[in-house]
Amino acid sequence: MNRGAAVTNPSSTAGPQDLCRQATLAYAPRMGHIPEDSALMLRYKDGDTAAFEMLYRRHNDSLYRYLLRLCRNRSSAEDVFQEVWGKIIKSRESYRPTAKFTTFLYRVAHNCFIDYVRRNKRHANNDEFEHESHADSGDSPETMTERSLAKERLQLALGELPDEQRDVFLLHEEAGLNLDQIAFVTDCNRETAKSRLRYAVKKLRIAIEEPA
């Protein structure tokens, strides 16, 4: 079969697999393949809004939690959240998939949070975060009580952590970044990131194990 004919006449005998093979874009969606974040971003760059929605759905909750715990204020977290995605949207034209998209996203988020702290000095003493408890119905009352207490302690301990340590811990837990990526996002060296994470985990562990 003539390849040119297949391109000019898609309704001919060419199947979906042939059409996919002819696709010029390396990041074109294929059947049974989950596109990477970078590919989705590139598709959005080319005008595919659905690709952006897919990308957003992948990261919106984790980013929201990261900012919520970092800002410790719901409305501030929402403002920063919108600001972060606004920057991602605007930067699509200049986006180059040189690094993992998650690293890029959280670096933008980290910088937006730094800007927020600079803009709003009251951030440190304004802890309006209300924890929403979601109890599992299958657990026993004792277990539920124990877990609830542990969560409350962790919540308190997280609030008491220095911003740098909390930031590193959240990047590790929410974004799933490794030490090198955390170092890149927070603009410090690997050992500093490792040290901050170790201190944060140690403090949180002590807080969780604290007797009631």
Added chain:
Amino acid sequence: MSSERENPTFDALVNETYRRLASEKAPEHLDRAVLEQALANQSSGEKRTVGKPLFARWMKPVAWAATVGLSLAIVLDASKLPSVTDADRAMPEAGIAEPRRIKDEFEGAAVEAKEVIERRARLAASPTREVDDGPLTAPQESADNSALENSSLEKRTPKLKQEAYAAGASGISPVSRTAMPEQSSDAMQAEPQDERLEQPALPAAALAYSRVQEKPESACPESARESANAWLQCIEDLRLTGDKDAADREYVLFVFEFPAEAAALEKN
């Protein structure tokens, strides 16, 4: 990430507790706002890219074409300029050497001409001619004339003239004083005026030479040279005093100035 989890910074209890704690989801209104923003930005970006290409597409090629065109124009223009060659660099020296050579040749020619004139004057001066020499015969005269015509001076004068003109000395007019005896008296009268007209453009060397030739030192005073008789008397006096060379020179000048009297003398 699994390798990361093996490091000492990982704590299973903390991780599990945090997972149970972190169950918040992004609010719906935020999702809508962000997705609307993405859609709006995408359509505005499309509008921008629709209007942009007309200018953006042609900007680079036009700039490149203009740059290449200007470069070519400059190169072509530069190639039209007269280039400094070795011959041009040697020109100043040639320009200096040329008048010198011309002057030397003029001087050589003048000496030759003078010798011929003197010989002819000696022949013409019958009163002073020795008896043994005999009268001037027609074949001898014609032989002298032919000798004069065949002299290298005659050959060189037009050539020198051409060379002088070619060398850029537009005013160079080799003064053919040496040819004067061969010319008619009218021509001899007229020529000095023509020469004077041409002289202003002569090179310094040729000009100096012509000045020397124009005003030869005269043994006879200016008042004596005003009339033919007085001049002849002066010449006779010079011969009597023994200054034969000066008398001969004066006679040559006399022949130039008063050719008719000189011819009459020769007849007598």
